[in-house]
Amino acid sequence: KAGVTQTPRYLIKTRGQQVTLSCSPISGHRSVSWYQQTPGQGLQFLFEYFSETQRNKGNFPGRFSGRQFSNSRSEMNVSTLELGDSALYLCASIGTNRDGYTFGSGTRLTVV
């Protein structure tokens, strides 16, 4: 079956702009999580959605937001971009705890 699909793969944005990243989970998976990966901070949890509801949120400013649609697809939005937002953003979906999360290939965001 198809894996987790993230679009776009690469993005270059200017400081102050906003960006929206998209994630399509594995078919049948209702839980989607987002992570930010940077060389300095490593992998950090952003938020988790289940059935269109945000279940958990990491320690990120309010500029980072997300949502999940009825078909389980998810988007995350970052407003007023800062240079420090440059990172690989990873989306993951899960069927049950026992499966473990399956990750997408990520979106590489560069803020200039």
Place this chain on the structure above:
Amino acid sequence: AQSVTQLDSQVPVFEEAPVELRCNYSSSVSVYLFWYVQYPNQGLQLLLKYLSGSTLVKGINGFEAEFNKSQTSFHLRKPSVHISDTAEYFCAVMRGNAGGTSYGKLTFGQGTILTVHP
């Protein structure tokens, strides 16, 4: 809260040699444990997981890991590595019982870069 410490940031090894990547965790509740691998410019791929039961877990690509509750460790091992194993490896934990329908979050270690030399 959970935390994960990967004891080695870089591990160089020669091809066909054995390797161990070390992971310790801290948690006040039961946890599930995972090892992921990340190749350059790619996402994370699940290598193996420990949920319960046998403490020796076998995964893909010949990797295995042993859960040691008393030492709160989950070290990853491979008896003979290949050039293609060169990648970054992440140990992660998740609460063993997230409750309700929430599956919780993964807490990752800082990663270990495994470099296999010919």
